[in-house]
Amino acid sequence: MLKTLITAAIVSASLSAAATAQENETLRVGMSGGYFPFTFVRQDELQGFEVDMMNAVGEETGLDIEFETMSFSGLVGALEAGRIDTIANQITITPEREEAFAFTQPYVIDGAQVVTREGNDEIEGVEDLRGQSVAVNLGSNFEQLLRDLPYADEIEIRTYESNIEQDVALGRVDAFVMDRVSSAQVIQESPLPLELAGEPFSEIRNALPFRDTEDGRTLRDRVNEALATLKEDGTLTGISEKWFGVDITAPVSE
Template sequence: MTNVLHSALLAGLIVATVPAAQAEDAALTVGMSGGYFPFTFVRQDVLQGFEVDVMNAVGEKAGLDIQFETMSFSGLIGALDAGRIDTIANQITITPEREAKFAFTEPYVIDGAQVVTRKGNDAIAGVEDLRGKIVAVNLGSNFEQLLRDLPFADEVEIRTYESNIEQDTALGRVDAFVMDRVSSAQVIKESPLPLQLAGEPFSEIRNALPFRDDEEGRVLRDKVDAALATLRKDGTLSEISEKWFGSDITSPAAE
């Protein structure tokens, strides 16, 4: 009888500890393209980049097991909607349309929309010179909408790409592409393609992590947001940024 009671108590203890262990190791499935250097990219079969480092640091702080899922950028929002992933770490800019649909963390990257041209194409010195030009953007990105919001948008031919906007600009198939300034500067620095920045950023963008706007999504958002706040306060976000960019792009003071 004593052995039975002891077994029952032991079983109770095991059952009681399982949820706690599961909670500590709860998984967070993070979607990213794996093709947006230096934020998320694959080199020697290893997924790496600024976003990967940030999410791994978030996982450590929040007690979350981070699992990455890579797919085309244009499919990420649909995957989040369908519940196949919990959030997206791919420089998702907060827009009114997205904010109405998703629960966002506080921004963790402050950046700007940048025009990039083939090196030597000095006819385009900024966004005002895109009138009558062919401009490439990544499919599903907010940069298409930024261009469509320009007062002279009907004078700009916008082409959407799954990839290779840099190559087609360098080859002269399009006149320019628009991407965030940080990535644009890194592409020019790291790539052999003949490209140059055209003028200053024409719109500030604030990038954050979107979650489904339901009870479960908001709980996850709050947990990740708290971790990001701690990482910002203790300097970890700044350190990760310095590692990848040589500057701090995680605060409003970033250049």
């Protein structure tokens, strides 16, 4: 009887360890699913640049990628609470975020872009945002970029969960600020009367944040190695060219 109980205990412990190991082999990736062409849903299928990139990371690391979609503004809280392991939704590296999270190397290097309704001659770039209402996605870094401008107190900044492009096209807000690549894609794909205003400003670098714990840093290092390999073998370039027609994963000078 004792031997049976010991055997059962060993089996139970082994199954528990196996379940834990299996859980550790899953990378839970949070994203909004509403930021074309990086992460979006079309015909009930989650797709986009960052979806393909994370699937490639999964193949390289042997990790099972589990996508979890939620509002963009809730992603950081979900990461902090441990409900997800990282965020793949154009998270820009900032000093404040570097204090809170362990980041991978950048996988997108871009610039912030002003977008207006077609024919808006009053705004020809970021320097013309004085006295204007400007929309940004709630929880994004673009709000902070605008607040860092020397004339930020002259800009009416509005935060949006969605419909940012529609409100600019309808004249409810004067402009919006988004990354250059996404802005160009939105204009190309959308029937809305929108146009780029001026040149990109303030270089931004997107990377994957992990919790700054021993386990989080270990997982970050594993993913970071995969990103390095995917850059070296051209996989990231191929994914970028598929979605954007250009390589957004390296500095322009490279």
